[in-house]
Amino acid sequence: MxxxxxxxxxxxxxxxxxMHTVVVIYPIFLMTTTAFKTNKEIFTNPYGFPSKFxxxxxxxxxxxxxxxxxxxxxxxxxxxxIVLILFLSSLAAYILAKYKFIGNKFIYLYFLAGIxxxxxxxxxxxxxxxxxxxxxDNLFSLIIIYTVMGLPxxxxxxxxxxxxxxxxxxNAARIDGCSDYGIFLRIIIPLLKPALAAVAIVNILPIxxxxxxxLILIRSDNLKTVPLATATLFGQYETQxxxxxxxxxxxxxxxxxxxxxxxxxxxxxxxEGSFKG
Amino acid sequence: MKENKRLRSIIIIxxxxxxxxxxxxxxxxxxxxxxxSFYKSExxxxxxxxxxxxxxxxxxxxxxxxxxxxxxxxNLKFFIILGIVQNVIALILAIILTRKYxxxxxxxxxxxxxxxxxxxxxxxxxxxxxxxxxxxxDKILRAIGLGFLVKPWLGVPLTALPMIAIIGAWQYxxxxxxxxxxxxxxxxxxxxxxxxxxxxxxxxxxxxIILPLLKPVIGxxxxxxxxxxxxxxxxxxxxxxxxxNPNYSTDVFGTFFYRTTFGRGGGAFNPDIGLGAxxxxxxxxxxxxxxxxxLLAFKRKEEV
Numbered sequence: 001m002x003x004x005x006x007x008x009x010x011x012x013x014x015x016x017x018x019m020h021t022v023v024v025i026y027p028i029f030l031m032t033t034t035a036f037k038t039n040k041e042i043f044t045n046p047y048g049f050p051s052k053f054x055x056x057x058x059x060x061x062x063x064x065x066x067x068x069x070x071x072x073x074x075x076x077x078x079x080x081x082i083v084l085i086l087f088l089s090s091l092a093a094y095i096l097a098k099y100k101f102i103g104n105k106f107i108y109l110y111f112l113a114g115i116x117x118x119x120x121x122x123x124x125x126x127x128x129x130x131x132x133x134x135x136x137d138n139l140f141s142l143i144i145i146y147t148v149m150g151l152p153x154x155x156x157x158x159x160x161x162x163x164x165x166x167x168x169x170x171n172a173a174r175i176d177g178c179s180d181y182g183i184f185l186r187i188i189i190p191l192l193k194p195a196l197a198a199v200a201i202v203n204i205l206p207i208x209x210x211x212x213x214x215l216i217l218i219r220s221d222n223l224k225t226v227p228l229a230t231a232t233l234f235g236q237y238e239t240q241x242x243x244x245x246x247x248x249x250x251x252x253x254x255x256x257x258x259x260x261x262x263x264x265x266x267x268x269x270x271x272e273g274s275f276k277g
Numbered sequence: 278m279k280e281n282k283r284l285r286s287i288i289i290i291x292x293x294x295x296x297x298x299x300x301x302x303x304x305x306x307x308x309x310x311x312x313x314s315f316y317k318s319e320x321x322x323x324x325x326x327x328x329x330x331x332x333x334x335x336x337x338x339x340x341x342x343x344x345x346x347x348x349x350x351x352n353l354k355f356f357i358i359l360g361i362v363q364n365v366i367a368l369i370l371a372i373i374l375t376r377k378y379x380x381x382x383x384x385x386x387x388x389x390x391x392x393x394x395x396x397x398x399x400x401x402x403x404x405x406x407x408x409x410x411x412x413x414x415d416k417i418l419r420a421i422g423l424g425f426l427v428k429p430w431l432g433v434p435l436t437a438l439p440m441i442a443i444i445g446a447w448q449y450x451x452x453x454x455x456x457x458x459x460x461x462x463x464x465x466x467x468x469x470x471x472x473x474x475x476x477x478x479x480x481x482x483x484x485x486i487i488l489p490l491l492k493p494v495i496g497x498x499x500x501x502x503x504x505x506x507x508x509x510x511x512x513x514x515x516x517x518x519x520x521x522n523p524n525y526s527t528d529v530f531g532t533f534f535y536r537t538t539f540g541r542g543g544g545a546f547n548p549d550i551g552l553g554a555x556x557x558x559x560x561x562x563x564x565x566x567x568x569x570x571x572l573l574a575f576k577r578k579e580e581v
Contacts, residue, residue, distance in 0.1 A: 013373050017384050020370065023447070024387055030413075031402050046413055092295040095288050107292065114303055116500075116568045118508045120531075121557045122306025124313060124538055124550050128321070129306065148302040151295055180287045209395040211511045216539070227395045231515070234401050241405065252398050259393045263386045270452075271459040 028256075035246040042241050057246035061233070067250055069222050070229040077139055077225060078208045081146035082200050088147065089154030089199065090192060094184055096155065097162035098170070108159065114152030119145065120212060130217060137219045145213050150203040157202070161195035162188060194272075201269030208255065226251050307561065313554035321550055331555040341552070345559075347525055348533040355442045355529060356506040363446035364453050364498060368491075371457035372483060385458065392451030400515025403444045407431050431516060434526035441516050441527060449505075453498045460494035461487060496575035503567055507560060510535060530560050 034042055035057055037050040045051065061067065096108045119126075126145065127136070135141040170183050178186070214228035224232065230251040237243050259266060314331055316323035335341050370388060374381050391399065406413050407430050415427045430440045464487070472482050488495075510531030513521055519535050521528025538553030 010378065013376075013378075017370075017373065017381075020366075021384065021387050024391060027402060027406065027447075028390070030406065043411070046411065046416070088295040088298065091291040095291045099284065099288055101284075101288055107296065111295070111299060114299060116504065117303070117307065117561070117564065118504060119303050119306075120508050120510075121561050121564075122303060122310050123534075124554050124557065125306035125309035126302065128309075129302070131321075144298070144302055148298050151299050155295065180283075184291075205393060211395065211397045211514070227397045230395075230401070231397050234515075241411070244401070244405065248398050248402055252394050255393055255395075256390075259390065260386075263389070267385065267389060267455055271455050 028252075031245055031252075032249050035242065035249040037242060039240070039242050042245075057242040058250065060240075060243045061246045061250060064237075065229060065233055065247070066222065067226075067229070067247075070224050070226045071254065073139060073223060074208055074225040074227075077142045077146065078204065080143045081150065081207050082203055084143070084147040085150035085154045085203055086196050086199060089151050090158050090189065090196065091184075092151075093155050093158035093162055094188055097159045098167075108155075111152050111155045114148075115156060119149050123212075123216060127216060136217060137223060139218075139223055141217045142210075142213055142225070145217075146203075146207045146210070149206070150199070153202055154199045157199050158192065158195055161192060165191055197265070198269045198272045201266055310554045310557045311561070313551060314558045316551045316554075318549055318551040321548070323551065327551070331551050334552065335555055335559070344525065344528060344533050345556070347521075347528050348530045349563075351438055351521070351527060352507050352509070352529045354438055355445070355509065356503055358439050358442035359445045359449070359506060360499060360502050362443055363450050363502070364495070366446070367450050367453035367498075368457055370450075371454055371461055372479075372487060374454075375458055375461045385454070388454055389451035391448045394448065396448065396511035397515045399444065399448050400512050404431065404516045407440065432523055434523050437517060437523060438527045441512050444516070445506075445509075445512055449502075452501070456494050456498055457491065460491045464490050493575060496571060500568065500571045500575075504564055507564055530556065534560070 030047075033049055034046070036053045036055070037045070038054055038056070041050060092111070096104060096111075130136045130138075130141045133141075135144070165188065169187055173183050173187055209227060210225075211227040211231065214225045215231070218224055218228060221229075221232075230247055233247045234244055237247075313323050315326060315328060317325045317327045317330070335345050370384075374385055405411065409415065409429045409432070414430070418424060418426045428436065430436050468486055469482070472486060477485070508531055509529055513519070513527050513529055513532050517523075517527040519532045521532050534553055534556045537556055538548060538550055540548030
């Protein structure tokens with residue numbers, strides 16, 4: 001890397017970075033602090049910390065809505081989809097990477113096309129299929145959709161990774177009488193851990209934050225995911241500012257905490273995962 | 278023989294679950310949506326083959342033709358503004374942050390932060406912040422002597438869409454930042470060393486070394502931005518409703534498709550899945566054409 005000996009250039013860079021930090025952080029700061037203000041204080045003292053922390057808005061949000069359920073739903077859907085993506089795409093990727101057969105390349109490209117083609121475009125028929133399966137207004141419909149949404153990138157990353165795993169280990173195991181299933185479970189899967197982490201990380205945000213499919217497929221309040229429930233609440237209580245800010249804070253806080261805890265692995269996983277894409 | 282049979286069964290058992298799910302819930306729905314676009318529909322069912330009637334309606338009959346053109350132009354504007362703002366800032370930040378200075382890790386962590394939030398939540402947050410009743414931005418602008426910029430940003434057709442696109446860039450900047458950083462870190466260190474010895478300026482370095490070597494990464498970022506943007510719905514929903522307020526000036530394919538297909542959000546016509554399917558098919562064609570151009574432009578030398 002080029003290094004600037006000149007201190008003043010470095011100072012300018014720091015100032016630029018700090019300014020951008022303010023641009024990034026201030027809206028989040030504003031959201032959180034406003035949630036603790038009374039409706040009056042929101043207008044008299046909009047910018048800084050509240051004069052005293054007032055939890056009334058949060059109490060109101062929990063009075064009219066069930067964020068415990070919404071978080072449970074988002075959690076069930078995200079975790080189930082990611083487990084399914086990891087399981088199904090590692091199975092498929094193992095075959096595509098290690099077995100030669102007619103159509104191998106075609107099936108690989110067939111899956112890869114899904115990276116570029118948004119599943120949203122099939123929404124109309126997805127609604128019809130979910131109706132037919134009696135899965136409309138059911139969390140299973142979301143789990144299926146998100147699994148399918150994550151398969152292409154999962155298969156892409158994992159196939160690439162498995163190809164780099166040396167043949168020798170598998171061959172040795174095969175000579176010792178290990179079956180294909182045994183090789184997959186005992187040799188490939190343990191070596192695959194970093195790639196599996198990357199696949200999970202690339203998929204977690206689009207699934208947790210998705211708004212479109214819950215909006216289309218979920219009706220019951222007790223099945224809503226966090227983004228859909230927040231949108232509903234926003235629509236109903238738009239004029240009660242303090243309460244809306246409290247709801248936005250509640251909805252984003254767990255993800256903020258989660259990100260701050262694992263941000264290092266998160267950014268590493270994303271660079272490795274999406275860089276190959 | 279036995280060996281072949283064993284191989285075939287393992288290939289089928291391992292591949293089938295992913296293949297069936299992917300085909301059933303992604304490939305077939307998209308193909309079926311194309312098929313449905315040639316049908317007249319009632320109550321979420323296709324009832325009669327009508328050929329190109331849905332397309333003719335979309336392209337020639339008001340208000341559909343106005344909405345279709347409007348959605349296309351708005352998507353294009355959204356893509357251009359978001360693409361430029363997001364990628365230029367991300368590139369500058371990435372070039373700065375790949376220097377090994379103290380605390381730069383911290384800045385990168387912070388900058389990725391908005392990308393983790395849900396789009397609707399960010400949309401609602403800025404919706405409130407830009408609300409003239411609260412006047413938050415207005416007061417800040419007046420305080421720093423930019424009082425002439427005070428206006429209801431989301432309430433005026435001229436500024437609503439650019440504003441939403443800039444907020445989109447605010448949220449999504451983390452992705453290109455990470456990709457550009459990884460790309461620059463992947464460039465051979467000796468090249469930088471040689472440039473430094475030759476006394477190349479930072480701007481020259483960026484122009485002649487970083488940008489050309491980063492071309493594939495920029496290509497990936499652009500195509501991902503394009504696809505994300507041509508199916509964009511959440512931002513418009515949260516900041517301008519499914520009607521693309523004010524006066525359809527922020528209406529995009531996503532909201533137009535939603536109104537037409539599901540009829541919610543105060544549309545002036547009944548839900549029509551045939552017409553909705555035709556809109557989805559047009560979106561599909563646009564994306565396919567652009568992906569194809571991208572493959573030709575950016576991936577020519579690489580093996581697929």
